[in-house]
Amino acid sequence: MEVHKTEIAGICTLLTPVSLPQIPLLIDSPHSGRVYPEDFEFCCDLHTLHSAEDNGLDLLLQNAPQCGATYLQCEFPRSYIDVNRAPDDIDEQLLQHPPAQPLNPSLRSHAGYGLVRRLVRPGIAVYDRYLTLEEIHHRLQSCYIPYHTTLQQQLDRLYYHFGQVWYLDMHSMPAASAHSQDGHPVDFVLGDRHGTTCRRDFVHALKGFLEHLGYRVALNDPYKGVELIRRYGHPAIGRNALQIEINKNLYWDEITHEILPNFSVLKDHLAQLCFFAAHFIEKELVLKAAD
Numbered sequence: 001m002e003v004h005k006t007e008i009a010g011i012c013t014l015l016t017p018v019s020l021p022q023i024p025l026l027i028d029s030p031h032s033g034r035v036y037p038e039d040f041e042f043c044c045d046l047h048t049l050h051s052a053e054d055n056g057l058d059l060l061l062q063n064a065p066q067c068g069a070t071y072l073q074c075e076f077p078r079s080y081i082d083v084n085r086a087p088d089d090i091d092e093q094l095l096q097h098p099p100a101q102p103l104n105p106s107l108r109s110h111a112g113y114g115l116v117r118r119l120v121r122p123g124i125a126v127y128d129r130y131l132t133l134e135e136i137h138h139r140l141q142s143c144y145i146p147y148h149t150t151l152q153q154q155l156d157r158l159y160y161h162f163g164q165v166w167y168l169d170m171h172s173m174p175a176a177s178a179h180s181q182d183g184h185p186v187d188f189v190l191g192d193r194h195g196t197t198c199r200r201d202f203v204h205a206l207k208g209f210l211e212h213l214g215y216r217v218a219l220n221d222p223y224k225g226v227e228l229i230r231r232y233g234h235p236a237i238g239r240n241a242l243q244i245e246i247n248k249n250l251y252w253d254e255i256t257h258e259i260l261p262n263f264s265v266l267k268d269h270l271a272q273l274c275f276f277a278a279h280f281i282e283k284e285l286v287l288k289a290a291d
C-alpha cells in the first residue's frame with residue numbers, strides 16, 4: 001500500500017493513504033514519541049524515563065493507513081511536554097518563582113503529571129532543578145502548538161471533505177493501573193468523557209468488537225479521556241473523538257522494555273479494529289448521502 005509521509009522534524013510524522021480511498025478517520029499516538037530535545041536536561045536515568053511513554057504503541061499502529069485512515073505520530077516525549085494536557089495545566093512546584101499570570105493546575109499537575117512532568121512515577125523526579133516559565137512557554141511554542149495545529153488541520157481537512165470526522169486517540173496504560181473501580185482487570189478502556197465527545201453507538205460498537213475478540217473492555221473507567229478528545233470531540237456537529245487505552249501487559253514487558261510474544265497478535269487485532277471502525281464510518285457516509 002502506498003502512503004504519503006509528511007514529517008515535521010522532532011514534532012510529528014503524518015501518514016496518509018494514497019493508493020486507496022481515504023475515509024474521515026484519524027488515528028494518533030501522542031505519547032509514544034522518543035525524540036528527546038537537547039534542552040530537556042532531565043536528571044533521572046533514560047531507562048526509567050522511557051517508562052513514562054506509550055512504549056511500542058507506534059509499532060502497533062503503523063499499519064493504520066491500510067484501512068484508509070490518516071495516522072499521526074507524535075515524535076517528542078510526553079515527559080518533555082504533554083499534548084494531552086491543557087496549556088495552562090502547569091505544575092507550580094516546578095517553578096522557582098510564582099508566575100506573574102495565574103495558572104490553572106489540575107489534580108494531575110498537583111500529583112506531578114501535568115503539562116510538564118515533575119515526576120516519572122511516585123518518588124522519582126524528572127529534574128534536579130526548577131524550570132522557568134520561559135522554558136515551558138518555549139516547549140509550548142516549539143512542540144505542543146505545532147502538534148495541535150497539525151492535528152486540527154487534518155481533522156478539519158477530513159471534516160470539510162466528508163461532513164463528519166472520527167478521531168481515535170490511542171494510548172497504552174501500565175498494567176498496575178489497568179483495573180476498573182470494582183477491582184477487575186481490563187485490557188482496553190474506551191473513554192468518551194461520559195458520552196460527551198463521541199457518538200455512543202460507535203463507542204459501543206467498538207466495545208462489542210473488542211469483546212468478541214476476547215478482551216475485557218471498560219468505559220471511562222479508570223480513564224475517561226483528557227485534553228485531546230475534550231478539545232476535538234463535538235459529536236453534535238459530526239466531530240467524534242474517542243480515547244482508547246491498551247493494557248501494556250498485552251504486548252510489552254514493563255521491566256525489560258521488550259516486546260512480548262503476543263505483540264503480533266495484538267497488532268493484527270488492532271488492524272481489525274481499524275477496519276471495523278472504517279466500515280462503520282463508511283456506512284454512516286452512505287446514510288448521510290441518502291438523507
